Amino acid sequence: MKEQENIGNTELDTTNEEVVIKIQDLRKSFGDNQVLRGFDMELRKGENLVVMGKSGSGKSVMIKCLVGLMSPDSGYVEVLGKDINTLDQVALDELRSDIGFLFQGSALYDSMTVRENLEFPMRRHRKKFEGIQDTLPLVKEALENVGLGHTMDLMPAELSGGMKRRVALARAIILKPKLILYDEPTSGLDPITSKEIIELMRSIQKKYGTSALIITHDVDCARVISERMILLVDGVNYAEGTYAELIQSEDPKVNAFFKK
Amino acid sequence: MIDKIKRFFIEIGDVSYFSARFFKQAINPPFEFKELLRQCYQVGNRSLLLVATTGFIIGLVLTLQTRPTLIEFGAVSWMPNMVGISIVREVGPVITALICSGKIASGFGAELGSMRVTEQIDAMEVSGTNPFKYLVVTRVLAATLMLPLLVIFGDLIALYGSSLVEYFKGDVSFRLYFNTVFDALSFGDLIPATIKSFFFGFVIGITGCYKGYTTGRGTAGVGIAANTAVVMASLLLFVVDFIAVFVSDIFYEL
Numbered sequence: 001m002k003e004q005e006n007i008g009n010t011e012l013d014t015t016n017e018e019v020v021i022k023i024q025d026l027r028k029s030f031g032d033n034q035v036l037r038g039f040d041m042e043l044r045k046g047e048n049l050v051v052m053g054k055s056g057s058g059k060s061v062m063i064k065c066l067v068g069l070m071s072p073d074s075g076y077v078e079v080l081g082k083d084i085n086t087l088d089q090v091a092l093d094e095l096r097s098d099i100g101f102l103f104q105g106s107a108l109y110d111s112m113t114v115r116e117n118l119e120f121p122m123r124r125h126r127k128k129f130e131g132i133q134d135t136l137p138l139v140k141e142a143l144e145n146v147g148l149g150h151t152m153d154l155m156p157a158e159l160s161g162g163m164k165r166r167v168a169l170a171r172a173i174i175l176k177p178k179l180i181l182y183d184e185p186t187s188g189l190d191p192i193t194s195k196e197i198i199e200l201m202r203s204i205q206k207k208y209g210t211s212a213l214i215i216t217h218d219v220d221c222a223r224v225i226s227e228r229m230i231l232l233v234d235g236v237n238y239a240e241g242t243y244a245e246l247i248q249s250e251d252p253k254v255n256a257f258f259k260k
Numbered sequence: 261m262i263d264k265i266k267r268f269f270i271e272i273g274d275v276s277y278f279s280a281r282f283f284k285q286a287i288n289p290p291f292e293f294k295e296l297l298r299q300c301y302q303v304g305n306r307s308l309l310l311v312a313t314t315g316f317i318i319g320l321v322l323t324l325q326t327r328p329t330l331i332e333f334g335a336v337s338w339m340p341n342m343v344g345i346s347i348v349r350e351v352g353p354v355i356t357a358l359i360c361s362g363k364i365a366s367g368f369g370a371e372l373g374s375m376r377v378t379e380q381i382d383a384m385e386v387s388g389t390n391p392f393k394y395l396v397v398t399r400v401l402a403a404t405l406m407l408p409l410l411v412i413f414g415d416l417i418a419l420y421g422s423s424l425v426e427y428f429k430g431d432v433s434f435r436l437y438f439n440t441v442f443d444a445l446s447f448g449d450l451i452p453a454t455i456k457s458f459f460f461g462f463v464i465g466i467t468g469c470y471k472g473y474t475t476g477r478g479t480a481g482v483g484i485a486a487n488t489a490v491v492m493a494s495l496l497l498f499v500v501d502f503i504a505v506f507v508s509d510i511f512y513e514l
Contacts, residue, residue, distance in 0.1 A: 067386050093388040107383040110375075121387035171387075 372472025
């Protein structure tokens with residue numbers, strides 16, 4: 001715990017007010033189930049924003065609307081200055097090259113080696129690597145960033161859960177994105193591995209100056225990594241503030257998140 | 261009952277839309293040649309042993325079962341003609357396609373289904389790759405291109421199995437057997453059978469991919485996708501076979 005508090009001692013510049021994600025009145029339903037009921041949010045450049053919510057509260061739906069994996073019923077979604085809902089496929093793919101996405105279950109391609117997994121996003125974004133003939137140094141750099149330089153020729157099935165998550169993180173940063181979206185980055189991992197993942201997320205942010213949106217229900221993860229938090233309750237932005245502010249709240253719905 | 265009928269027509273509509281999407285994506289660049297070759301290897305090469313074993317047994321059994329009846333009618337010398345025509349026209353393509361639907365359609369269904377459930381397809385999309393083109397188009401094309409080759413291979417093995425029976429039981433040399441078979445066959449036997457094999461391959465590929473790609477969330481969905489892919493593909497194979505025979509009859513007067 002003590003060590004995690006030290007990690008939380010951020011030196012990052014969060015004074016920059018440039019907005020990288022802007023969501024206004026986002027609504028999404030599945031049949032009669034209204035998941036998002038007018039969600040609003042802003043993420044500023046260089047910031048670590050944590051969105052917390054119960055399972056099924058629509059956190060993953062919201063994050064998928066940000067990268068065009070799901071279409072909202074209504075609402076405005078702007079990512080890196082572009083309105084997602086108006087982009088054609090080519091423009092959306094181009095925008096996606098500036099977004100890294102860490103999936104909840106790592107989502108490594110089973111039939112490919114670790115190296116092929118990392119090279120895969122590069123095949124559609126050659127423009128970003130103009131003049132670079134050999135992708136190996138980039139793959140090595142990304143893997144060394146997550147401490148797995150030796151796993152290049154292994155298959156995902158040969159990796160542990162924590163290693164898979166780190167390889168997935170390396171894949172998320174291979175295109176040098178401006179923004180990284182984390183969907184439950186520590187779910188299913190033991191506390192020590194979770195801490196390692198959180199440390200990696202912070203070191204990557206420091207190294208590349210990325211902004212990060214982290215979806216989680218892990219309070220420890222939120223405490224350590226967040227500079228600002230949003231609580232997603234009943235499909236809306238119910239409460240917003242720093243961890244310290246939210247933990248002192250007397251609202252029972254807010255307190256429910258932090259009860260041990 | 262009404263709900264079931266409604267669901268059936270909705271499914272037909274979905275498969276049709278999925279097929280239309282396949283054709284649209286298949287003709288537009290970029291083309292995934294490397295993945296297509298890999299899939300051709302997976303579908304073709306990895307099915308060889310299965311097709312060979314089945315073909316050999318079918319040829320053997322068909323000859324053994326038919327022999328007594330032909331002897332009774334004094335027509336045993338017609339054995340190569342009868343077996344050759346029946347294998348090339350119907351038994352070879354249908355049996356090979358059914359065997360392949362068990363292997364290929366279920367494989368596609370399970371593989372794409374698990375990729376969907378574990379968000380690998382979403383990851384592909386986020387990375388800027390069109391997952392439909394990379395996963396579905398390559399697999400359907402591989403099945404469509406490889407099945408006719410597997411059918412031809414299966415036919416030859418089946419004829420070899422049949423010739424073995426004739427060699428040992430009827431003292432017919434391999435040379436005489438195969439000469440008689442090829443004399444009996446005409447283009448009217450070979451061409452429709454080969455063309456319908458392409459359609460069989462397409463049906464197997466599109467059904468397996470459709471079931472896998474659109475599978476529901478959860479691991480149970482993967483099992484259901486694999487299972488229903490085989491059932492649907494097998495059923496559709498007979499429908500396509502009926503249409504193929506019907507159309508062939510117009511052109512070749514079978």
